[in-house]
Amino acid sequence: MSTENASHPVASTAASSGDAAAETAADGVAHRNDASPLGAPFEDVRTREPDLAEIEAFVREHPGYAAAPILDEMRVTEFARLDASGAVYLDYTGSGLYAQSQVDAHGAMLGRDVYGNPHSVSPSAQASTAHLERAREAVLRFFNASPETYAVIFTANATAALRLIGEHYPFGPERGYIFTQDNHNSVCGISAFAERAGAATTVIAPTVPDLRLDHEQVCAALGPVSDARKGLFAYPAQSNFSGVKHSLDLIDEAQRRGHDVLLDAAAFAPTNRLDLAAHQPEFVCISFYKMFGYPTGLGCLLIKQTALASWRQRWFAGGNVKLASVLGQGFVRGAGAAAFEDGTVDFLSIPAVEMGLAFLEGASHAHIAVRVQALTDYTLRHMRSLVHASGLPLIRLLGPIDTIDRGATIAFTVVDSQGQVHDIRKLAILAGQHGISVRTGFFCNPGAGEAAFGLSADDLVPFFRQSEFTFDDLRAHYRAHHGFDIGAIRASYGLASNFHDAWRFVAFLRGLVDRTCRDLATWPGDAPDESPVCSG
Numbered sequence: 454m455s456t457e458n459a460s461h462p463v464a465s466t467a468a469s470s471g472d473a474a475a476e477t478a479a480d481g482v483a484h485r486n487d488a489s490p491l492g493a494p495f496e497d498v499r500t501r502e503p504d505l506a507e508i509e510a511f512v513r514e515h516p517g518y519a520a521a522p523i524l525d526e527m528r529v530t531e532f533a534r535l536d537a538s539g540a541v542y543l544d545y546t547g548s549g550l551y552a553q554s555q556v557d558a559h560g561a562m563l564g565r566d567v568y569g570n571p572h573s574v575s576p577s578a579q580a581s582t583a584h585l586e587r588a589r590e591a592v593l594r595f596f597n598a599s600p601e602t603y604a605v606i607f608t609a610n611a612t613a614a615l616r617l618i619g620e621h622y623p624f625g626p627e628r629g630y631i632f633t634q635d636n637h638n639s640v641c642g643i644s645a646f647a648e649r650a651g652a653a654t655t656v657i658a659p660t661v662p663d664l665r666l667d668h669e670q671v672c673a674a675l676g677p678v679s680d681a682r683k684g685l686f687a688y689p690a691q692s693n694f695s696g697v698k699h700s701l702d703l704i705d706e707a708q709r710r711g712h713d714v715l716l717d718a719a720a721f722a723p724t725n726r727l728d729l730a731a732h733q734p735e736f737v738c739i740s741f742y743k744m745f746g747y748p749t750g751l752g753c754l755l756i757k758q759t760a761l762a763s764w765r766q767r768w769f770a771g772g773n774v775k776l777a778s779v780l781g782q783g784f785v786r787g788a789g790a791a792a793f794e795d796g797t798v799d800f801l802s803i804p805a806v807e808m809g810l811a812f813l814e815g816a817s818h819a820h821i822a823v824r825v826q827a828l829t830d831y832t833l834r835h836m837r838s839l840v841h842a843s844g845l846p847l848i849r850l851l852g853p854i855d856t857i858d859r860g861a862t863i864a865f866t867v868v869d870s871q872g873q874v875h876d877i878r879k880l881a882i883l884a885g886q887h888g889i890s891v892r893t894g895f896f897c898n899p900g901a902g903e904a905a906f907g908l909s910a911d912d913l914v915p916f917f918r919q920s921e922f923t924f925d926d927l928r929a930h931y932r933a934h935h936g937f938d939i940g941a942i943r944a945s946y947g948l949a950s951n952f953h954d955a956w957r958f959v960a961f962l963r964g965l966v967d968r969t970c971r972d973l974a975t976w977p978g979d980a981p982d983e984s985p986v987c988s989g
Contacts, residue, residue, distance in 0.1 A: 496964070498887045498957040499539040511952060515827035518952075521820035525951065527552065532949040541889040541954045545947025546693050546862045546896070549723050551746030552812050559747075559805040571800050584804040589790070591807040592753060595814070596737070598729035604761050604790040606754040607798050611719045611740035612639040614754035617793055618715060618736055619646035621764045622685055629653040629684040631674055631712065633666060633699070634900035635692050640717050641900065643687065652684065659904050664695040664852045671703060672710070679711030686712040690721035694901035695852025696829075696862030696945070698725075704732045713760065719743050719752075723947055724825050724861060726818040735760045745809035745948075748802040761789065770795045816948055825861035825946040828955045832863060832944070835959040841870040841967050848962065849874075851905040851941050861946035864896075864905070867962070869969045877940045879973050880965075887961055892943045894924065906931075906939045 512519055528535070531552035535542060542550060569577030571585060589605045592598075608614045619642070624630060630647035632640060634656050644654045657674050660667050666688070675686060686707040691698050698721070704714045714734035718727050723744045729737070737755040742748065769777050769784040777784035786792050833854060839847035851864040867875040877893040884891050895902030903913070908931075916922070916930060924940070931939050944958060 498541075498889075498960045498964075501957070501960060503952065503956045507956070508952065511827075511831060515830065517823040518827040521817065521824060524816060524820055524824055524948070527816060528949055528951055535949060539888045541887070541957050542949070543944040543946065543954065543958060544890045544892050545723060545950070546696075546720055546743070546943065546945035547892050548749075549743050549746040549947055550949050551809075555745065555747055555805065555808050555812055558808050562804060563801065568801060570797055572797065581800040584807075585798065585800060588803045588807045591810050592739075592755070595810045596727050596729045596755065597731075598755060602733065602758060603729060603755050604758055606756060606790040606793050607803060608752045608754055608794075609750055610752040611637075611717070611738040611743075612752075614736075614738040614752050615639045615643060615715075615717075617754055618685075618738075619643040620767060621793075622646070622713075623763070624650035624652040624684070626651045626653075627684075628682065629655065630687070631655040631657065631684065632687040633657045633659070633671075633689070634904055635659050635664060635666070635694065635697070635699075635898065636687065636689055636900055637693060637717055637719070638897045638899065640687050640689070640715070643685075643715075647685075656900070657688075659697075659901065661904055661907070662851075663697070663854075664692065664901060664904060665697055665858075666699050666703070668700075668703075672706065675707055675710040675712055678709055681711050682713065683711040684713070685715055687715035687717065689717040689719075690727065691718075691725070691860045691862070692852070692898065692901055693720040693862065694896050694898040694905070694941075694943070695864050696860040697852055698858045698860055700858075701732045704734045720860065720862065724818070724821050726822075729755065733757065741806050741809060745813055747809065748799075748805045751799060751802055751806060756790075764793070766792055813948070821948050825950060826856050828946045828950055828952070829859070829861045829863065830856045831952075831955050832959060836863075836865065836962065839962060839966055843870050843872075845870065845872055847966055861950075863944050864941040865944075866941055867965055869965075869972075870967050871969055873970045874938050875965070875970055875973060876938070877942050880942060883973065884961060887957075889958060889961055894940055896941075896943055902939070902941065905941065906937075908939070 531554055532550060533553070534540070535550075566580055567577045568581045568584070569575060571578050571581040573579075585607075588607075590600075592605045593600055593603060596603075606614070606617065608617065616639070622628075622643075624647040629652045630644055631654075632644065647654050655674050657666065657671055659665060676683065686703075688699055688703060690701060701716075704716060707714050713736070715736040715738070716732075716734040718737050719740045720743070721727060722739055727737070735757045738752065739755065740752040742751070766786050769786070775785040775787055833850070833856065836848040836850065837846070837854060841847060845868060847868060849866045849868060851866070853859045866877070867880055869875055881891055881893045902908075912935075916927065928939055931937060946954070
């Protein structure tokens, strides 16, 4: 693809009305697809281009999109592999993409110097230690966190950071755990630690159908203003299921009511600036590959120094102690964050974190946020406008239908012309045949998925008493006993996304208008027997 095509801005003339059944475009004409004959294969969207009128219309509606030419330049120079391969990558909530300069710089660093295990005074060890400390400083600087207020504990991923909290937080009968139903599995899993410690657990359900948090309901669960510590409150800054941005003001509200706060920023940080001088939760979990793609297998826990000072090591291991003795039957704990970095940290990969953060700084979070919001708006408008000849809408959105207080993550199902829901994995495979990467399932956020599909504890508790079952078994259960399928498709935009990605995705969806489930069942590309129960 040419440089000019790769950097085109984009546009939507669809109306912003929320009527999913019969929206009209700006020209007053109901948006419907000129579909190919029923049962016929799609035209490959990779061979199609938007026309100039569409591009100009988009720019008029989203002038901020074109205000950051550096992102267009990066698409060409840093992410050339996308256009070279015809890939439409729409899984940024699952993983960010690395820039070419990131891996080049990291490779050059590894090829230039000698690095050894940092637990020593040798030159190679000291070179590694210097990079580790620079990376810690870079993380604090990126999130505007003072080193007097926060420490950085490097972990294998955000899940490992959350496990540290579960293992060390002082849960008990007087210190409970409150968490939102819309949360990643790993945040929900902390409840196992809380319950073993005799703590009460409380789950706050989202509103439906928009999957937002009701402020009054949250405050009621948190209780009255208090100086006493009541326990831990956990929620995501942005839902990895629906894209809803939950208010950061809840941090201050919860603390005012006597709670420590765990903020899951894994889905928020890639496209939004998190300022830890403005809001100061006790704990923030981060996954670096979700922010900038490389390296994988690294995350961190940003922890308030006051919280860290109250933690005590549950065991000792290489790397987290100053001194240990077998005969003396004791150990001297390590200092600060290093006391909770068991073993030898990934000292060859951690320097790449500093490089990734520098790359994000160069791209500018402000520009990224404006761009992905424009693409999300374009996609949502067209999704709402697609209607079958039968009058049924093609798309059922799971979460907000507009871009107010939401990120660039869209969860949805696709309905055929007869009102039946298309199989999510069949559609994902079909999308893949057009070079489009999307994700299916509940995305490791079962609570949001259960709320979106109206699932109940009365039905789920007996089902989960079985010893062995898969997500496919659960889907089959709901089809057989309740007459509907569960599971969503998720598309998400990120730093490298451009108009062509959104336009081709909409073109793919438009090709499903007036199709039936039977049409898809007869097309090539059978779904695998089962998909992972939990997938990012």
